[in-house]
Amino acid sequence: MTGWPVSPNTSVSRSSLDLRAPIGLSEWDESDTTVARPRLLDRADIPVETVQLAGFLIGKMLVRVLAEGVAAGRIVETEAYPIGDPAGHAYRGITPRNRALFLERGHAYVYLAYGISFMLNVSSEAPGVGAGVLIRAIEPTHGIAIMEQNRGTERVRDLARGPGRLSAALEIDRRLDAIDLCQAGPLWLGSDGRASGEIGQSKRIGITRAADSLLRFYVRGNRFVSGPQTLNR
DNA sequence: TTGGCGATTGGCT
């Protein structure tokens, strides 16, 4: 349990891990019964441009390292908030709240929405340019008991389907604002080399300005994706 | 200093 989450690319004894154990979550694909240890994403390998990054992050792993253990999952839904987007928090320039959006790509921007839900974004574009990608849902793979505890439900489909639920499941709040997600630490992005499945594109959810742009990305047919059926075809 | 407004969620009809 100790070891790989903190230093994801260093070797640890296989016996201390259960990462090759069946997880039984991928009911749509019976052959997918194991998960490999994710490898920390290299910043140099992630796209600079916001919309490209939103597509790139589909299928990648989001890993949360907690005292209780590791909770992680596969990203199945994102939204891009590119340069000059009137729906984006960076639209009116840098402020104390949104400063993390202006960091080099691959940093976390976490804010509170509706006084209730924390939202996790990945900063994009060049340093000093405000833009980012909202992570809207993950398919839980590791630490499901931790997520169940944090969410108060045992319905796996409901653990991290939606940006607020995802943050609750992984104990993400403002304390993680501005951290580097391309570095081993409490929260990081990884890849296990697996393909994401077919990616769909749609309008974004829950916004009023620039509401018709096709800036939402999701895995087609994946039941851990949030939003109405009409947007998930 | 204030008030309108959300990149949402869960419970109820």
Add this chain to the structure above:
DNA sequence: GCCAATCGCCAAT
């Protein structure tokens, strides 16, 4: 499908 809960942010007073 509808709507209240809840609170930090920030533009405007």
